[in-house]
Amino acid sequence: MKKVLFVSLLFIFLLVENSFAMLMSTSDLWDVSNGITIIGHSALADGPGIYWDSYADNMFGATHEGTIEPPNTIFADNPASGFTHWVEWQTPTPIVLTSFNLVAAHDGGNVGYTHRGFSEFRLYGSTDGSTWDNIYTYVTENPYGGGENYTHSNQLELYVDLASPVTAQYFKAEFDQAGVGAYSGPRIMELDGYGTSVPIPGALWLLGSGLLGLVVVRKRRQDR
Ligand SMILES: [Ca+2]
Numbered sequence: 001m002k003k004v005l006f007v008s009l010l011f012i013f014l015l016v017e018n019s020f021a022m023l024m025s026t027s028d029l030w031d032v033s034n035g036i037t038i039i040g041h042s043a044l045a046d047g048p049g050i051y052w053d054s055y056a057d058n059m060f061g062a063t064h065e066g067t068i069e070p071p072n073t074i075f076a077d078n079p080a081s082g083f084t085h086w087v088e089w090q091t092p093t094p095i096v097l098t099s100f101n102l103v104a105a106h107d108g109g110n111v112g113y114t115h116r117g118f119s120e121f122r123l124y125g126s127t128d129g130s131t132w133d134n135i136y137t138y139v140t141e142n143p144y145g146g147g148e149n150y151t152h153s154n155q156l157e158l159y160v161d162l163a164s165p166v167t168a169q170y171f172k173a174e175f176d177q178a179g180v181g182a183y184s185g186p187r188i189m190e191l192d193g194y195g196t197s198v199p200i201p202g203a204l205w206l207l208g209s210g211l212l213g214l215v216v217v218r219k220r221r222q223d224r
């Protein structure tokens with residue numbers, strides 16, 4: 001028994017140690033499938049007649065068919081170099097964030113990361129949506145690319161296990177544009193958040209009364 005425990009502990013340890021690379025998820029806590037709301041974002045490469053027509057929720061599991069890159073968020077082209085593109089979102093209830101995974105891609109090849117790349121990524125969290133704490137800052141290499149799951153030389157794959165979990169309901173991601181001109185808006189494929197949901201008291205009460213209801217129903221059935 002002890003041996004089994006040791007082996008499984010070792011396995012879990014190895015798993016954690018090696019989990020720097022993650023596949024994009026459609027069931028993480030920041031996914032639209034889990035009811036997140038986009039609060040705001042900087043300009044996107046979108047709008048009537050604009051070729052890319054992109055959406056902020058594409059980086060949170062959404063896909064918009066009929067657009068040029070249905071699953072990717074493409075930020076606006078042509079701001080000055082170093083311009084900070086951003087997106088803010090909120091989860092239905094507060095979460096304890098323990099790790100996150102970012103997958104992005106610049107245009108690669110001989111144009112490097114100045115096309116659709118970014119020089120720095122910053123992640124913030126907030127409990128009230130107004131006071132922000134920096135959770136993580138990542139300065140990219142020039143050019144960056146080549147992860148474990150997304151191996152192309154233009155693909156960035158950043159999995160981070162946070163040293164201390166962060167409790168928050170509001171989040172903000174910032175991407176500093178690497179290049180300038182046409183095709184300069186960063187391309188974000190997916191940003192996934194992992195951890196646990198913190199149930200709100202109302203939800204706890206509902207869960208409690210639901211369980212109580214089940215007990216009453218079962219008791220009545222037994223009494224028949
Ligand atoms: Ca996702």
Ligand SMILES: [Ca+2]
Nearest residue numbers: 058071189190
């Ligand atoms: Ca996506």
